[in-house]
Amino acid sequence: VQLQASGGGLVQAGGSLRLSCAASVGIFSNYAMGWFRQAPGKEREFVAAISWSGDNEYYADSVKGRFTISRDNAKNTVYLQMSSVKPEDTAVYYCAASPFSGSYYSDQLFVSWGQGTQVTVSS
Numbered sequence: 001v002q003l004q005a006s007g008g009g010l011v012q013a014g015g016s017l018r019l020s021c022a023a024s025v026g027i028f029s030n031y032a033m034g035w036f037r038q039a040p041g042k043e044r045e046f047v048a049a050i051s052w053s054g055d056n057e058y059y060a061d062s063v064k065g066r067f068t069i070s071r072d073n074a075k076n077t078v079y080l081q082m083s084s085v086k087p088e089d090t091a092v093y094y095c096a097a098s099p100f101s102g103s104y105y106s107d108q109l110f111v112s113w114g115q116g117t118q119v120t121v122s123s
Helices: none
Strands: 002-006 009-012 017-024 032-038 045-050 057-059 067-072 077-082 091-098 117-122
Touching: 002 091, 017 032, 017 091, 017 117, 032 067, 032 077, 045 067, 045 077, 057 067, 077 091
Parallel strands: 009 117
Antiparallel strands: 002 017, 017 077, 032 045, 032 091, 045 057, 067 077, 091 117
């Protein structure tokens, strides 16, 4: 599975941004999809995930209520709508794909990763 993330950029605190991740895979709907992020000097952390059907969504406490993950299986694309962003949301954001069921809060289930897109939130 090849993943291509896009949509990052510079945004002011309180603003919005939408990330996209296009997947080159025959049966995209067989994969759960996730977003992770890594800030400078910090470990990669879970942001959000969505089940293969889109019926179940999972969020880190730090983004719950501000970010929304969604997917369009017809377009092989997963999105991360970021709203009310904060300077602490600044990071490189990665999308990832998992063919497994389980706890998507960990990166252990994700087998394919995109190249990352930089999100910078100014105060």
